[in-house]
Amino acid sequence: MKFITKVKISKQGQITFPLEARKDLNISLGDEVYIYETGNQLILTPKLVSIPDIKKQLKKEVRDE
Numbered sequence: 075m076k077f078i079t080k081v082k083i084s085k086q087g088q089i090t091f092p093l094e095a096r097k098d099l100n101i102s103l104g105d106e107v108y109i110y111e112t113g114n115q116l117i118l119t120p121k122l123v124s125i126p127d128i129k130k131q132l133k134k135e136v137r138d139e
Contacts, residue, residue, distance in 0.1 A: 091118075 081089040091101070099120045101107060110117040110128055117128060 078095045079092045081091070083089055091107075096102070101120050105120065108119050108122055110119070110123075110125070112128070112132070117132075119128075123131075
């Protein structure tokens with residue numbers, strides 16, 4: 075897990091996703107991203123993922139730290 079940046083929500087409810095993160099995740103203009111909520115946190119991913127798979131990945135990341 076790594077910190078990317080802080081973003082600000084515009085009046086239109088939009089955010090700017092940083093270039094570094096888009097490059098890391100291979101996200102291009104016009105691509106869709108998926109946002110999941112867990113507790114008071116958001117998880118953004120470039121592909122549709124099942125909730126159980128997200129939970130497994132989060133547990134794995136915690137163990138690896």
